[in-house]
Amino acid sequence: MNTLINGIFKRDMALAFRQRSELAQPLMFLLMVITLFPLGIGPGPVTLQKIGPGVIWIAAILSSLLAMERLFRDDFWDGSLEQYMLSGQSVAAIAAVKVLVHWLVSFLPLALFSPLLALFLNLTVDMYIALMLTLVLGTPLLSLVGAIAVGLTVGLQRGGVLLALLLIPVFIPLLIFATSAVDSAALQLPYRAQLAIIGAMLMLAMASAPFAIAYALKVSQN
Amino acid sequence: MWKWLHPYAKPERAYQLCVTLQPYFLWPGILCLIAGSIWGLAFAPQDYQQGDSFRIIYIHVPSAILSMSTYVAMAVAALVGIVWQWRTAFMAMIAMAPVGAVVTFIALFTGAAWGKPMWGTWWVWDARLTSELILLFLYLGVIALYGAFEDKQQAGKAAGVMALVGVVNVPIIHYSVEWWNTLHQGATISKFDKPSIAPEMLWPLLIALLGLALFIAAVTVMRMKNEIIRREYHRPWVKDLAARALGDDHAV
Amino acid sequence: MQFDSLQDFLAMGGYALYVWLSFGVSLLALLWVVVDSASTHKKLLRNAREEQARQARIAAARKAQALQSESQQTGS
Amino acid sequence: MAGLAADNLTCIKRDRVLFTDLSFCLSPGQLIYLRGPNGAGKTSLLRILTGLSAPESGQLLLNEEPLDKVRDRFNQQLIYVGHKAGINGALTAMENLRFWCAQHSTDFIAQQAYDVLARLGLVGLEDVPVRMLSAGQQRRVALSRLWLKQATYWILDEPFTALDTDGIELLETHMREHVANQGAIITTSHQPLSKQAGPFTELMLEYRL
Numbered sequence: 001m002n003t004l005i006n007g008i009f010k011r012d013m014a015l016a017f018r019q020r021s022e023l024a025q026p027l028m029f030l031l032m033v034i035t036l037f038p039l040g041i042g043p044g045p046v047t048l049q050k051i052g053p054g055v056i057w058i059a060a061i062l063s064s065l066l067a068m069e070r071l072f073r074d075d076f077w078d079g080s081l082e083q084y085m086l087s088g089q090s091v092a093a094i095a096a097v098k099v100l101v102h103w104l105v106s107f108l109p110l111a112l113f114s115p116l117l118a119l120f121l122n123l124t125v126d127m128y129i130a131l132m133l134t135l136v137l138g139t140p141l142l143s144l145v146g147a148i149a150v151g152l153t154v155g156l157q158r159g160g161v162l163l164a165l166l167l168i169p170v171f172i173p174l175l176i177f178a179t180s181a182v183d184s185a186a187l188q189l190p191y192r193a194q195l196a197i198i199g200a201m202l203m204l205a206m207a208s209a210p211f212a213i214a215y216a217l218k219v220s221q222n
Numbered sequence: 223m224w225k226w227l228h229p230y231a232k233p234e235r236a237y238q239l240c241v242t243l244q245p246y247f248l249w250p251g252i253l254c255l256i257a258g259s260i261w262g263l264a265f266a267p268q269d270y271q272q273g274d275s276f277r278i279i280y281i282h283v284p285s286a287i288l289s290m291s292t293y294v295a296m297a298v299a300a301l302v303g304i305v306w307q308w309r310t311a312f313m314a315m316i317a318m319a320p321v322g323a324v325v326t327f328i329a330l331f332t333g334a335a336w337g338k339p340m341w342g343t344w345w346v347w348d349a350r351l352t353s354e355l356i357l358l359f360l361y362l363g364v365i366a367l368y369g370a371f372e373d374k375q376q377a378g379k380a381a382g383v384m385a386l387v388g389v390v391n392v393p394i395i396h397y398s399v400e401w402w403n404t405l406h407q408g409a410t411i412s413k414f415d416k417p418s419i420a421p422e423m424l425w426p427l428l429i430a431l432l433g434l435a436l437f438i439a440a441v442t443v444m445r446m447k448n449e450i451i452r453r454e455y456h457r458p459w460v461k462d463l464a465a466r467a468l469g470d471d472h473a474v
Numbered sequence: 475m476q477f478d479s480l481q482d483f484l485a486m487g488g489y490a491l492y493v494w495l496s497f498g499v500s501l502l503a504l505l506w507v508v509v510d511s512a513s514t515h516k517k518l519l520r521n522a523r524e525e526q527a528r529q530a531r532i533a534a535a536r537k538a539q540a541l542q543s544e545s546q547q548t549g550s
Numbered sequence: 551m552a553g554l555a556a557d558n559l560t561c562i563k564r565d566r567v568l569f570t571d572l573s574f575c576l577s578p579g580q581l582i583y584l585r586g587p588n589g590a591g592k593t594s595l596l597r598i599l600t601g602l603s604a605p606e607s608g609q610l611l612l613n614e615e616p617l618d619k620v621r622d623r624f625n626q627q628l629i630y631v632g633h634k635a636g637i638n639g640a641l642t643a644m645e646n647l648r649f650w651c652a653q654h655s656t657d658f659i660a661q662q663a664y665d666v667l668a669r670l671g672l673v674g675l676e677d678v679p680v681r682m683l684s685a686g687q688q689r690r691v692a693l694s695r696l697w698l699k700q701a702t703y704w705i706l707d708e709p710f711t712a713l714d715t716d717g718i719e720l721l722e723t724h725m726r727e728h729v730a731n732q733g734a735i736i737t738t739s740h741q742p743l744s745k746q747a748g749p750f751t752e753l754m755l756e757y758r759l
Contacts, residue, residue, distance in 0.1 A: 007653035011641070018640050079634025086600055087653040088625030148387055152380045156370050165366055166384055169359035170391050173398035180405055201394065208390075212383060215304065219379040222603045255504075259497065264483060265476060274487035278496045285500070324503050331503075332496040339492050373564050437504065444511040448518055455522040456567065464522040 003089050004097050012101040015074075023105055026067035027113060033059040034117055045122045052121030053131060053182035054175075060110065060135070061142065061171050065164050067106040068146040071098065072217065076154045081217065091214035099147045099213070107139040123182075130185035134178035137198045144202075144209035145170055151216030174198065234459050236310040237450045240443045247440035254433025258284075261426035269423075275339045282332040284431040285325045286350065289357055290392065292322035292438055296364070297389035300382030310446075312378030313453070315385060316368050317445035321438050323361035330354050349403040353396050360388040374453055552613050553577035553734060554599065554624075554703060559608035561594050567758055568594055571608070574753060578702055581729045582736040583743055586755030592738045593633065595755065596707050599736065600630045626655070627702040631709055635692035639681030643667060643691045646680060647698060656699045666697040670720065685712040693721060696728075704728065706737040722746035 016023055037055050038048060075081040084094050114135060118128040149166045153159035181194035262280030269276035296318045303311035333351045334344045345351070364381045371377030454460050477483040486493045555575040561568040568591030576582055576599075586592050597603045599610065601621060610617035612624050637646045644663060651658035667676050670690040672683075680688055689712045696704060704725075710718050725735055726748035736753075737743075743750055 003653050003655060007649050011638075011645070011649040014645065015638065015640055074638065077634070078638055079632055079636035080638060082600075082602055082630065082632055082634065083636040083650060084653060085602060086625050086628060086630050088622045088655070089653065145387065148383065152367065152383055153370070159370070162366055162370055165359075166363040169356050169363060169395075170387060172356055173391065173394045176398040176402045180402065183405070204390070212387065216380070216383050219376055219383065221597075222373065222376045222379075263493070263497070267476060268487065273489060275489035275492055277486065277489075277493050281496055281500045321507055324507050328500045328503050331499050335492045335496040335499075339489055375562075441507050441511055444508070444515065448511065448514050451515070451518045451522060455518070455525055460522045461526045464519040464526070467519050468523055 003087065004093060007087075008084075008094055008097045009101060012098060013105070016101065016105040022070065023067075023109075026063040026106060027109055029066055030059045030063040030110070031113065031116075033062065034120060038120070048120075048122045049124070049127075049186070052118075052123050053127065053179045053186075055121060056114075056117050056131060057134075057138075057175050057178050060139065061168070061175065064107070064139070064142045064146060065167060067102075068143070068150050068167075069160060069163060071102050071147055071150045072154045076220070081154075082221065085218070085221065091217060092210035095147065095151070095213040095217065096210040099143050099210075102147075103140055103143040107135075107143065110135060110139065124186060126185045126188065127182050130182045130191055133195055134181050134198060137195060137202055138174050138178050141174055141198065141202045141205050142171065144205040144213075148209060148212045148216050151213045151220060153220075154217070155220040174201065233310060233313075233450045233454050234457075236313075237447055240447045240450070244440060244443050244447075247436050247443060251433050251436030251438075251440050254429050255437060256433075258426045258428075258430030258433050262430060266423050266426050267420065272340065275336065278332050278336040280426055280430045282329060282336055283427060284434040285329040285332065286354060287431065288434050288438060289322060289326040289329050289354065291435075292318055292325060293357060293360065293385070293392060294389060296322060297385045300385045303378065303382050304386075309375070309378075309453075310450070312375075312382055313449040314442065314446050315382055316364075316378055317442045317449055318438075319361055319365050319368070319381070319385075321441045321445065323358060323365065325434070325438060326354055326358045326361055330358060347403070349400050352399045352403070356395050356399070357392065360391070364388065553580070554617075555611040555614075556599065557609050557611055559595070559598060559610075560606045561591055561598060562606045563591070563594055569755060569758070573608075576703070576734050576736050578732040578734045579729060580734050581725060581748060581750040582753050583750045584736055584738045584753045584755065587757045590755040590757045592755055593707055596630075596632075596705050596736065596738065600628065600705050601625075602630075624703070628705065629695055629699055629701045629703070630705045630707075631692055631695065632707045635688055637680050637688065637692055640679055642677045642679055643672060643683075643694075644676045646691060647694060650695060651698060654699055658698075663694075663698065666694045667691075669697070670694055671716070686714055686717060689713055690717060696721075696724060702733055704733065704735040704737070706735065708738055708740065710739050710741065718744075719746055 034055060037051065041047060041051070072081065075084070085091055087094075111132065114132060115128070117123075118131065123131065146163075146167055149163055149170075153163050153166070156162065177194045177197050181191040181198075184191040184194065258280060263277055266277070266280075268274055296315050299311045299315035299318065302308055303315065330351065333348075333354065337346055337348070337351070338344050364384050367384050368374075368377045368381040371380060451460055451463075484490060484494075553576050555573075557573055559572045560570045561572075572595070574582070584592050584595065594603070598605050601610075601617065601624075612620050617624060636650070637643075641649070644660070644667075647663050647667075648658050648660075664676060667673070670693070672687060672690060672694075675683060675687065680691055683691070689709075693709060709721060713721065722744060723746055725737070726746065729735060729748055
């Protein structure tokens with residue numbers, strides 16, 4: 001336990017807050033992408049409300065791809081990853097803690113931004129609540145599944161675009177269920193089913209992704 | 223555990239197996255494909271709604287079904303490779319990927335060509351076509367990941383993990399796309415009406431399905447031979463093989 | 475036979491373009507996979523043989539080198 | 551035989567055979583100096599010994615037991631210093647060592663760490679982000695693990711890189727003391743080990759085409 005909390009959690013937290021600017025970049029990217037939409041298709045409030053949930057989620061997925069890349073990158077190149085693997089601790093547990101820290105520092109701030117996003121895209125309060133719920137349930141899923149692909153591509157010199165190619169198709173169901181939840185909220189319909197499905201996918205990912213990440217990291221060490 | 227097995231024997235034996243199996247897959251496969259196509263094109267009765275355009279079904283449905291099953295087979299091979307650390311399983315997996323991608327492409331293309339007379343447009347965000355498109359992306363991702371590694375052993379394992387992640391997603395994608403499609407009914411003009419299929423229509427379909435399955439197996443086996451040679455080219459048995467196969471044109 | 479004549483068969487009840495395009499493209503795609511696999515096979519075997527020739531050259535060069543150094547030693 | 555034994559290891563990297571059927575034993579009280587030209591597979595062999603990568607065939611034994619079964623016990627008795635230093639440039643030397651010790655279930659006593667860093671000539675640099683230090687100083691931070699964790703097996707990949715003569719002497723002396731205390735070391739180095747390092751066994755890897 002000491003290993004995980006002191007050795008990884010505190011370390012990664014300290015590192016994240018020491019490289020704050022790098023943390024803020026994906027968030028700024030998200031904000032800017034969302035600004036592009038009203039500029040590109042016109043500021044009509046009705047149109048914006050209609051496309052809003054989709055736009056926010058697509059931007060979140062794209063910015064997550066940017067943020068995700070740094071999850072294992074530094075540790076791989078400076079050799080810390082080798083040291084983790086030889087520490088005698090379960091690599092899956094280490095990976096899970098690293099993903100947790102990464103989620104806390106790069107996705108949780110998204111929640112702070114979301115009222116602004118809702119305002120920009122003219123979302124109603126009901127839609128905003130649904131959006132928050134899908135973000136809270138959905139972004140850990142992005143982190144967990146994304147980390148598998150990050151683990152696989154970490155050793156490649158130019159893994160950035162490849163990461164997007166691998167992950168975008170995998171994230172499509174999440175996009176569909178999340179936007180459909182917000183759409184339902186707009187129509188005052190219940191959206192518990194969508195949330196339940198996202199929750200189920202999250203459970204599945206929590207149970208299996210750490211092992212897949214551990215295996216992926218082992219493969220990239222070879 | 224496998225200590226008594228000479229470590230080099232496995233790929234060589236796998237190669238021999240591939241050589242043995244290839245003709246049994248390839249020729250019956252081609253035969254069934256030709257038979258199914260001719261039967262379907264010329265002898266099967268017309269569909270009362272769609273006329274002769276429905277004959278595209280004889281290539282569209284087999285390729286749509288088999289594009290999914292090839293992906294599942296790939297994932298099974300990857301699982302075998304990861305769990306039992308079987309090197310040849312990864313080779314089988316990566317041999318299947320391009321074939322699966324081509325079959326997926328065929329399913330998409332024939333779907334579009336069928337859609338034009340039915341819907342009046344080449345592309346409609348129909349549930350099945352959209353799933354096929356995403357499946358194609360999944361295939362391309364696996365192939366791209368495999369290509370990105372220089373060490374092919376590592377590449378096989380990495381692509382295997384991605385294939386497994388994909389296969390968990392395939393049913394979810396399928397289901398979510400169905401959901402999305404019913405939600406946005408406006409986008410679709412009409413769904414594929416499955417022709418009320420008569421036995422005379424069904425038989426050629428089944429034959430074409432069998433033919434395509436055998437064909438995929440044959441090409442998989444061919445490509446697996448290539449993978450084995452690529453990884454084992456420094457072994458004496460490959461050199462003997464090359465000398466035997468190319469001996470003639472060397473003399474010329 | 476569902477069609478009365480060859481023309482009829484080729485016309486496919488007015489859907490000739492779509493039906494023949496589908497079958498044509500599928501045939502080409504399937505042919506391409508087979509041809510690609512077979513030609514890769516040839517290429518790989520050729521590579522293997524070149525590799526073998528390279529190994530033989532290296533072995534010969536080593537032998538020559540060894541002989542040379544031996545004769546130098548006896549000479550000095 | 552007690553110690554870490556390699557049994558018929560074969561390694562193939564990028565389709566090139568690096569070594570075949572390599573067997574040797576690293577026993578406590580022994581220093582193995584692994585030599586060979588570039589590309590002979592020294593780093594690959596060391597990584598196989600640590601368990602970071604798997605051999606094509608063959609196995610590793612720790613005190614006659616397959617290493618895979620006693621991996622945790624082995625990791626507790628292992629320090630690996632690789633090509634990559636395993637220290638994060640944004641953290642200070644003290645932080646790097648504290649987190650490393652926590653990961654490796656080693657008690658971290660700040661005073662002890664200060665002493666070790668002082669002995670390695672890093673007085674006053676303990677709280678500077680490591681990336682501000684010179685290459686040799688960074689290497690010294692990485693090597694300070696050899697003073698902090700009690701472990702029998704040291705696997706060192708080019709540990710002398712970027713070190714000055716003082717640093718080399720310091721490390722060689724520490725290696726000799728470790729071997730005298732029934733430690734076991736396998737190391738590579740592009741420059742020959744001096745007398746400081748004490749008696750050693752040579753293991754030669756040929757470059758194969």
